[in-house]
Amino acid sequence: MIERAHRASMSKTELLLLCQYWARPDVVVPPSEAGPRAIIGNETHAMADDLIKGRPITEASAEATALFATLRPWIEDRHYTTSEMVVYYNADTCEATADTGSAGHRNYKPHDAMVLPGTLDLVRHDAPAMTTTNIDIKTGSKSNVTPAAENGQLLSGSLALRAIYKSTRSFQGLVFPLKTKVNTDIVEVSQDQLDDHAGKLRRAMRALPTSQPQPGKHCFRCPAWMMCPAQVKGGY
Ligand code: SF4
Numbered sequence: 426m427i428e429r430a431h432r433a434s435m436s437k438t439e440l441l442l443l444c445q446y447w448a449r450p451d452v453v454v455p456p457s458e459a460g461p462r463a464i465i466g467n468e469t470h471a472m473a474d475d476l477i478k479g480r481p482i483t484e485a486s487a488e489a490t491a492l493f494a495t496l497r498p499w500i501e502d503r504h505y506t507t508s509e510m511v512v513y514y515n516a517d518t519c520e521a522t523a524d525t526g527s528a529g530h531r532n533y534k535p536h537d538a539m540v541l542p543g544t545l546d547l548v549r550h551d552a553p554a555m556t557t558t559n560i561d562i563k564t565g566s567k568s569n570v571t572p573a574a575e576n577g578q579l580l581s582g583s584l585a586l587r588a589i590y591k592s593t594r595s596f597q598g599l600v601f602p603l604k605t606k607v608n609t610d611i612v613e614v615s616q617d618q619l620d621d622h623a624g625k626l627r628r629a630m631r632a633l634p635t636s637q638p639q640p641g642k643h644c645f646r647c648p649a650w651m652m653c654p655a656q657v658k659g660g661y
Contacts, residue, residue: 446637447650449634454648468483469485492602496607508547512585573599579597
């Protein structure tokens with residue numbers, strides 16, 4: 426019995442727009458263990474979440490603690506409404522829901538096949554200004570990350586925030602905590618750009634159930650490359 430509608434989420438938006446095959450519910454993807462960088466990233470995210478929610482900061486590795494030490498004042502200088510916000514965006518209807526009381530971040534509830542779930546690291550909603558800000562914390566290499574103005578993960582999250590809050594201005598950005606400073610890339614995206622992204626997402630989600638492999642340079646990011654028929658045939 427297939428229990429998941431698909432394997433896609435907002436963090437894999439850019440791969441989803443280029444190839445949907447890996448996200449089909451009937452494609453078997455072997456489980457993978459989080460590497461050291463991912464563990465440091467998870468710890469840093471958890472500490473930021475504790476800070477925003479006013480909880481005691483969770484103890485973490487020395488590396489994550491060092492990154493959080495530079496990230497903390499940056500967060501404290503801003504007024505984020507929430508963190509680790511779980512959202513579900515319906516690519517057919519362009520509606521979205523939020524689940525701030527989720528049982529665990531990135532543990533998504535069963536949902537419709539046209540729904541793309543995601544977790545937004547830092548969110549600010551300014552109701553009088555009808556503005557939302559969607560920030561993703563990146564602890565890995567900056568060279569692998571698409572700039573904020575074109576970043577598919579951020580665009581998907583901003584679409585969800587626009588639908589939830591009926592906002593008319595959308596800011597989105599990337600925050601890179603380093604050992605001695607924080608680098609940022611934060612931009613305003615136009616509503617036309619969000620509409621264009623909504624159309625791309627709708628087409629990808631509709632194509633997903635019957636999609637075939639679409640190999641290319643993006644395959645190096647794919648969680649299913651070991652099982653992909655295009656790779657077996659000697660593709661990328
Ligand atoms: S390896 Fe490439 S072609 Fe195959 S499913 Fe992944 S992204 Fe698609």
